[in-house]
Amino acid sequence: MTDIYTKVSQLAKQLKPEIVKFTQELIKIPSISGQEQDLAEVLLNKMAELKYDDFFRDDLGNIVGIIKGTEPGPTIMYNSHMDHVSPGNYSNWEGYDPYGGKIDICEISNQEKTLTELTECIHGRAASDVKAGHACQIYAGFILLKLRDMGYKIKGNFMYTGVVQEEPASLIGMTYLIDKTFKEKGLDYDAVVSSEATSLKLYLGHRGHVDLLVTVYGRTSHGSAPWLGVNAVYKAMPLISKIKDELYPALPRDEDLGQASISLNVIECLPGELAIVPDRCILTIDRRTIPGEDAAFVKQEMDNLINELSLIDPEFKADAKVKSTIERSYTGIELEAKRDMNPWKISKEHGFTIACAEALKEVGQEVKFGYWDFGTDGSKTAGIDKKPTIGYSPMQEQYAHTPYDKVRTDYMEKGLEGNVAIFLKATGAGKDAFNLID
Structure with a gap:
């Protein structure tokens, strides 16, 4: 492990208590689709606290935070959606408050449900879809800031985005952000890392x-x-x-x-x-x-x-x-949206995928690949815009939308270091890593 990746792992370990606490705070804030305002305020305040170079909210209610590198390079968008589905009948939560953010030691299974183990988890609605993802992505930007302050060279720009209304499967938040907000502000992106649940695997598409x-x-x-x-x-x-x-x-x-x-x-x-x-x-x-x-x-x-x-x-x-x-956003804008999400996938041989895999190896993580059963806003970034997009997240898909919603805190630490490693490796990988996908 080279010096900068060693430092990334050290910082991720130090920051684990903070991202755990922040995830608990996020879970305690209801943010059903069209009601994301309170969550957006907390996320914006966190970026201000961490001293992001720039952060703002657009007219629809999406939020954006930017960390600028010390050298020219690509912009990688780290994306999480702010909304979540209803918690449903509270009696199904088996003693957990869906907005409680409780931590305990619980039995957890792998995605194939072939292995179970006891580990520390945070419980609550959207723990796995995708509030732990917000915490890991926002703090990934913070680690890049700290590395920059330490004198490390950082290529390109880190862009965190929190979008509204992903759950209705209409791409409304992401489409507005890219096609309207980015164009008005002169922003663009070269690749995307989605925080949708992947169990620390690299996910490469969905139907x-x-x-x-x-x-x-x-x-x-x-x-x-x-x-x-x-x-x-x-x-x-x-x-x-x-x-x-x-x-x-x-x-x-x-x-x-x-x-x-x-x-x-x-x-x-x-x-x-x-x-x-x-x-x-x-x-x-x-x-x-x-x-x-x-x-x-x-x-x-x-x-x-x-x-x-x-x-x-x-x-x-x-x-x-x-x-x-x-769809009506919490800012009051109403838009008609087709229930139409494009299929997409990125090859394991694509330059961006290769760079992401090499990044995980740099911080000692096993590289595995997968594909989502459900849909994501990658239908816009990869399915329509054809920008290289992958999923990487500490959250586990089998707990999304269930009354067993939870996230492993050990995976969160790994997810934090993995997010930073992906940015560092990909921005230094050359132009082939940012070729449009088929």
């Missing part, structure tokens, strides 16, 4: 996500005389069968990201009144995509099924569209 709304049409009549109407629910049944029995089994598989999938998650009928035959049956369909598939492809796939049924049954009428939602 995409498209929500389709399919409306099947009928004609109302009195429930006492159903033969006078066309029941939209009955008309939807052949389509549901085609989705389940024909489309799903034929979906392709990616060797890294896994199986493309389709799931019918919500069925509604309208008018939805007693004694009225429904004239609309609305299906909400969750389609997980792999590279080569996008929202237009998914819509056409459904249109083909609809057309097939129309040829068989002249009374069958239906249409499909990508679902959209109106």
Whole structure:
């Protein structure tokens, strides 16, 4: 281990009590999507306390902090989302307050659930998704500041971003930050490290996500005389069968990201009144995509099924569209967002991935790779902008969104040193580390 990486590990060890305490503080602040204001204030105050070179909040409520290097070089964005899902029924938390941030020794399993051990953990909603990630990333910037003050040369710029409204899967916070805020302020980024849960592995992508709304049409009549109407629910049944029995089994598989999938998650009928035959049956369909598939492809796939049924049954009428939602930020801005997230992956042979792996070796961490089951804002940075993006985090995916939400404190120390090592190694790796991904 070279001198600077030795110093990084020493500083991470010294700062462990601070990042643990800070994570506890963050967990105690509810920040459900659209209600992230209190958390944003605490994060901004922390950057002021740590003397970041620059930090600000944009109009949507995203926050940004910047540490400037001593030499020109790339800007690496370290990203965490500020929102979290509801804690749900408190009785499922088995004695833990979801906003308590309690520390204790507990049994914890690896991601494959093949090994369990006792270790110190912090409990609470968003401990694993992603408040421990905020702490490790913000303090990674602080270590870079300390290294700079010690006289070490630092290339490029460290950029921490905390974005709003990631959980609704609409990319609204990240898209606003990059496409509007960065352009207005003359900022850009060359690569991204996401703090979404990875168990200290390097995660290299995930499937995409498209929500389709399919409306099947009928004609109302009195429930006492159903033969006078066309029941939209009955008309939807052949389509549901085609989705389940024909489309799903034929979906392709990616060797890294896994199986493309389709799931019918919500069925509604309208008018939805007693004694009225429904004239609309609305299906909400969750389609997980792999590279080569996008929202237009998914819509056409459904249109083909609809057309097939129309040829068989002249009374069958239906249409499909990508679902959209109106999202309102805590600053009061309302934006329409499509429920459409691109699939993406970065190669193990990409220069940025290689640099990240070498960085972890520098601080004595084992290098393992993985891919998320769920989606992240990497759908914007890598899926749309094609910027090299990886996930690296002390948090474990199996605890996200559960009433067993927790994070290991020993992993947090490693996550802190790993984040700094990745920045140092990647910014010195040369231009090939920042080539756009396929």
